[in-house]
Amino acid sequence: MRSEDLKNIAQDLIETFKKAGDESIKIEKEGVKVKTKEDGSPVTNGDLKVNDIITEKIIQLTPNIPIISEETVDLKKKNTLNTFWLIDPIDGTKEYIAGRDEYTLNAGLIINNLPAIGVIGVPKKNRIFYSFGKNNSFLLENNQIVKLDCKKKTPKGEVLALTNHIEPPEIILKKLKEFGVTSFRKLSSSYKYCVIATGEYDLYVDKVRANEWDDAAGHAIAENAGAIVTSLDNKSFKYGKEDYKNPTILIRRNKNLNV
Numbered sequence: 001m002r003s004e005d006l007k008n009i010a011q012d013l014i015e016t017f018k019k020a021g022d023e024s025i026k027i028e029k030e031g032v033k034v035k036t037k038e039d040g041s042p043v044t045n046g047d048l049k050v051n052d053i054i055t056e057k058i059i060q061l062t063p064n065i066p067i068i069s070e071e072t073v074d075l076k077k078k079n080t081l082n083t084f085w086l087i088d089p090i091d092g093t094k095e096y097i098a099g100r101d102e103y104t105l106n107a108g109l110i111i112n113n114l115p116a117i118g119v120i121g122v123p124k125k126n127r128i129f130y131s132f133g134k135n136n137s138f139l140l141e142n143n144q145i146v147k148l149d150c151k152k153k154t155p156k157g158e159v160l161a162l163t164n165h166i167e168p169p170e171i172i173l174k175k176l177k178e179f180g181v182t183s184f185r186k187l188s189s190s191y192k193y194c195v196i197a198t199g200e201y202d203l204y205v206d207k208v209r210a211n212e213w214d215d216a217a218g219h220a221i222a223e224n225a226g227a228i229v230t231s232l233d234n235k236s237f238k239y240g241k242e243d244y245k246n247p248t249i250l251i252r253r254n255k256n257l258n259v
Helices: 003-012 014-030 046-062 093-097 170-178 192-198 212-225
Strands: 032-038 040-046 067-069 084-091 104-111 114-122 127-131 136-141 144-147 160-165 184-185 203-206 227-231 249-252
Touching: 003 014, 003 046, 003 114, 003 127, 014 046, 014 249, 040 046, 040 127, 040 160, 046 067, 046 084, 046 093, 046 192, 067 093, 067 160, 067 212, 084 093, 084 184, 084 212, 093 249, 114 192, 114 212, 127 192, 136 192, 136 212, 144 212, 160 170, 192 203, 192 212, 192 249, 212 227
Parallel strands: 067 084, 160 184, 160 203
Antiparallel strands: 032 040, 084 104, 104 114, 114 127, 127 136, 136 144, 203 249, 227 249
16 A cells, blocks of 8 residues: 555544544543443443444445454454454543543554554544654644654653553563653553653553554554554564454653653
8 A cells, every 4th residue: 555545544534533532522421331341341332432433434445454443353263364454442441431531542554464554532632643654643733733753852861651550560660660760650541652652751661461452553653753662572563463462562752761
C-alpha cells in the first residue's frame, strides 16, 4: 500500500473517531451498562457501540482487509494473518466505567506484521492522535494539527515515567532506577504511547503481557514520532502472533531521556 493511501485512510478515520468518542461520552452520561466477559474482564455498551462505529467505517475504507477486534475476536482460533486491522474500541474500560478521562479508542493497521497506521481518540481530553508512516505522527487538538516528534517537554534534569502499577513490582522498580526516573505514575490505557509521542512523558515500563489490540495503534503513533518501542529486554517485536499476545513493553521517548 502506498504512503498516500495510508495517509488518506488515517485521515478518513478522524471524523469517525470524533463521532465514536462523542457516543462514548453520551453513553456514560446516560449510564454505562456493564457485563463480564468469559475472561473476567468487563465490557460495556460503550465498548460495543464504539466498536460498531469504527468497524463500519473501516469496512468501507478497506473492505478486503480483515478486522480483529477485542470485542469480536475468537481466541480459540489461531491467528494466521500478517495484514489486518486491530481494534480496541475502548482501552481502559475500568477507567471508562469510573468516569475518568484517560480511556482511549483505538484502531491500528498491521501490514506485513508491522504497525503501519495508528488512530487513537481520547474523547474526554478532546485529543485525536494518528499516524501513517515514519515521521508522520500527529495530534489533532483544538482544531489544530501538531506534528509529533517526541521532543522533551518534561523538566530538564527530570525523567518522568508511566507504569501499569501504583506500587510497581521489583522488576519494574529496577528498570525505573536503570533509566534514572525521578517520578512515575500509573497509566494503563494506550494514552501512554500518545503522551510519550508528545514528549509529555519520557518512559513507560510494563511487565504485563498485553494483547496486540492494546498496543498496535499506540505503537504506530509513538514509533512514527521517533520513540523506541521494545520488550523490557530491548527486543523489537512483530504482530500477527497466533495467540495475539505481545511481550512486555518498554517505550522510550529517546535513547537519551535527558534530551
